[in-house]
Structures are given as structure tokens and as C-alpha cells.
Amino acid sequence: MISLEQINMLVLSAELGSFSACARRLGKVQSAVSHGISNLELDLGVELFDRSSRSPKLTPEGERLIRSARSLLAQSYEFEQIAESILRNEESGLTIAVDDALLAPYVSTVLQQFALTFPYVQIELVSLASPDIVNAVATGNIDIGVMFAEIEANKQVDFCYVGGVDFIAVCHEAFPLAGQRVSSESDLAPYRQVTVRGTRKKEPQALISITPNVWWCSSNYAALELVMQKVGWAYLPLPLVSPLIEDNNIHKIDVVFDHKPWSVPVDLVSKKGAQRGPAYEWLFDAFKQAFAG
């Protein structure tokens, strides 16, 4: 069976164009590399280098094998990296539940950084409506939840307030409310409101429906889609709708009794007493900063 040492010699010698240079780089003597390469050639039955000149050049056969050799080396490097990741007590994977309205831009940018910092920790991302996340963290295998705050408490989980996301009232550009001045709740009442609530059918207290005619969605994206279809108006997260407002697809309803945007608090949720590794700690802090900044 071929050895990884030999493969390493093959790749390095091919890159450097010199057995001696390869030996220096590997901290060995030149004859070791010379031997190693010729043993590999004997094992494979294939001449890998053309030694007719001063600096060894890969033969066509060597060229054909070097790609596979490189990926073999890369694979062995990754194997050792995973072992080191284990030694650092890094989790093998984290499962995160996120309200899809918070995915972009907050969570997604954090995850991008996470992938660079913990390349050997796998992420499983579960999209849930905020009211369902608490339950999922309490009962399921979810490590961190990122959600809009709930009033009700849950003794099995820890909540950590990290910041607020602005919600604004929006409708489609062609919706009747678009051109209208709204000075009181009664002005909104004649129009259908689209609201988000979880699949457990319990209406979240934070997002009180102020009109009698209401449709329910389990995600903010779905609510946005209904708004786009002129089904009704909705309170939606500013980051979700701001690009659409700029493109004049969605109209911001100026509710005059709202002096500033309605900020909904965002919580990080985690199971009480769960084991926390370095990847968890990093991710938790990164979420905190993302919503604070």
C-alpha cells in the first residue's frame, strides 16, 4: 500500500522541481526523497519524473496522477484537521433555529464568518416561526434559537435579549392604503391585515392584530408574498422589506401615531444546562454583536 509520505514527496517535488528542495522542505536528506520517489515508481509501475535534466520534470503519466495525489493529500490534511478540531473540544455540529425574517442580513453574515472560523463544525439551519422556536429549543435537538421575543416564559430554556428589529406597516404600491394618510387605527381597520403566528395557533402577544379582518402566516416571507399579491397590509421587519421599498414594489404606510418604527426585541434562546463548546460560545457572542451593532 502506498504511503502518504511518498505522495507528499511526489507533490512537493513536482511543485519545486527538485528532490533536494523537497527534502529540505520536509526536513529530510536528499537521498530519502530520491529513494521515496523511486519506491513509489516501483510500486505503481509508472515512471513519474523525467530525470534527464538537472531539475526533475513530471512525465505525462506523472501529470495524470498528480491531480489525484494532490486531492489525496488534501483529504489527509482534512482528516488531521478534524482530529484537531476534536482536540479543541469543538462540537461536531450545531443546530440553529431561526425566524426567517432574521436570517438575512443578521444570521447569514454571522454564519459566513462561522464557516471560516470553524470549518469542521457542521451547521444545521432550521427555519421556524418565532412562536415555535421556544418549543423546538426546549424539546428538540436545537442548540440556539434566534427569534422575536415572546412574553410567555419557559422554564426549560434561557432567553437572552440581544437587540431590536424595526417593524413597519407596509402594503403593495397598488393597494388602496398606499396613497392614503393614516392617522388612527380606524383608518387601517377596513383593510385586511396579514399577521405572522406560529403553527401552534397561539397568537403572539407582541404582534397584536389591530384590525378585525386578519389572515395568518407562519413566516414573514409568506406574509410578504401575500402583501405582494395585494391580499392585505402587514407589519413586517424593515430589513426584509427595505429593498422592495427602494424598488417601489412595496409601499411604507406612514402611521402618524407611530413616531418611530416599532422595534420588536430579538432573543437568543438556548436550552438550560446544555453543554456548550467553543463553537457554541463563539456563535452566541457573534449573534449578540450582530444585533447590537
Place this chain on the structure above:
Amino acid sequence: MISLEQINMLVLSAELGSFSACARRLGKVQSAVSHGISNLELDLGVELFDRSSRSPKLTPEGERLIRSARSLLAQSYEFEQIAESILRNEESGLTIAVDDALLAPYVSTVLQQFALTFPYVQIELVSLASPDIVNAVATGNIDIGVMFAEIEANKQVDFCYVGGVDFIAVCHEAFPLAGQRVSSESDLAPYRQVTVRGTRKKEPQALISITPNVWWCSSNYAALELVMQKVGWAYLPLPLVSPLIEDNNIHKIDVVFDHKPWSVPVDLVSKKGAQRGPAYEWLFDAFKQAFAG
């Protein structure tokens, strides 16, 4: 540096649930495997097996590493397979030029078999109009061309007749010719014909245009597209249009003076004096059989 022997022991022992069984399979003694595994554990700093029971079980850390170990083994197997492919004098790759009208079903099914027979020979597939293939084989790096026969000879290439493909006259279902009885060329003359010729602007002798009003395409697919757009009628390969005729998208023009479909001969083209390896020979024979059967 870890050795592939140790990785092999890891994977095999995990599969068999026994160091002894692994040793028997590898033709070694039990203590060799025992040593190999514990050396690997020492190198990585990670305990891979739980030896508390009679049969060793992977620890969670071992489970996390075994996937990477398996793919490392697979990679090393592929490396050795490529070396053996070289020993069998198999080409590293073949470049084939095909008239796209012949790709399905003839060439594609042959290539499917080829991929199974020669998994380590890469294929580069070049789509060209038949009249351009001869030139490409003569001047370029193309090993085999599959094309409709040309009258003109070329001294740099060998032609090999392998069979014929039926061409029929077709138009769109809604094209004026669709409902019409065609008894002579003059019945076709009023309508625009779409014809295929190469990019060198030399009209192929085999596909003579019989109407004065002609549009040109460099591929049969493009010609079919124009027919679908009711631009005109065309002579097209039966395998290309038969599914569309069955779906009633395309209408077969029954030209009464054609007693049987017009069969256009298909040639395999190869460069004279080129080196031919086993993959080339296999592919050439497979093409012969595909068009003959």
C-alpha cells in the same frame, strides 16, 4: 504523518467490529492491528474505539472521523486505479467531435457504457456541424469524429462508414404545408426551407436545398428550433424529431415521391496515423455497433 495502513485498519475494524477479524482480512496478526489502531490514536490524540465491551465500538469522535477516513481510502484507491489505467496504456482522455443530431440516442448511450468501462479516461465532447468535423479532426486535437458523410475527401483523415440515419421532411403542425399533399418538388418550393451547413459556408452536397428560399443553420437543433417557430420546413434526422411528432408538435410531410425515408450515411472520422489506445479502439467499435444495430 498518518499512514494509509492505519486508516485502513480503522475503517475495516469499525466495519467488522473486531480487531481480530480486521487482522484476518488484512492477512496480519491481531497484535498488528491492535498496535496500528493505538498508534493512530496516539498520533491524533483522539480515542477512536471504546474497548469496554468484547467488540470495539467507535467512540463519537471516531464516528466523526470515520467518514473522512473512508473518503481518504477511496481517494487512495482511485490513485492506484489511475496508475493501473496508465499501465494498461489507456489514454488519459479522448476528444470526440459529434454532430449534435447524432448525439442522442446513438453517441450518448455509447458514452454511458464507456464511462463504466473506462472510468479513468476523461471524455471531451465537442459539438460541431458535420461539415466542420472533418476539418476539426484533421487540424485539431480531436480523436474521433461522428458525422454525416461528406462527398469530399480529405487526405489527412480516415473515414469509416458505419450506418445511416433517416431524414424526413418536417414542419410545424400549424405550418401551411402540414395539411397539404406534396407530390412534387414544386409543391415545396413556395415555402422556406431550413437547412444545415457548416460554418465554412460551403453547402454540403448531401443535403441539397430544393427550394429557392433557404435559411441556414449550423446545427440540427437550431434548425429544429426554427421549424418549431414556423419559420419554414426542413429535412431533419428522424431520431431528433420522432418524439415531437408523437406529441403532435411537429408534422411529418409525406413527400409522395419519397418511397422510403432518405437515409444519410454516417461516418466515423479519425486522423491518419494517430496513436490508438484501448479506449480509442473500444469507442470506435462501440460506435460501429451502435449505428449498425
Place this chain on the structure above:
DNA sequence: TTTTAAATATCATAATAATTGATAGCATAA
């Protein structure tokens, strides 16, 4: 052309690692 520096192949020797066979300690099933 000659010289010089650096590269490779070869070989005997030394160092290292792997293999073996024997033994002892456990776990499991009869």
C-alpha cells in the same frame, strides 16, 4: 573551454518502525 555549484543515484550503515508469537486479562454465551 574550464570551473563551479548544485542536483541526482547509489550504497553501506544506522536508526526506526512494523511484525510476530506468546501471554495475560476480560467479556460473553453455554
Place this chain on the structure above:
DNA sequence: TTATGCTATCAATTATTATGATATTTAAAA
């Protein structure tokens, strides 16, 4: 309990790999 089959350990052997010295070749510099 006994018997079987497994693993860990150890010392001895064997095989493999690394080393250092040397001869030869190559390519650039003098």
C-alpha cells in the same frame, strides 16, 4: 463455572526507512 474469542502488552525479530558519503551529471559562470 467453563469455554471461547476478543484485546493489550511485551520482548524478539524482521523489515523498512533514513542517513551520510561518494560518484556522476547538469547548467551556469568564469
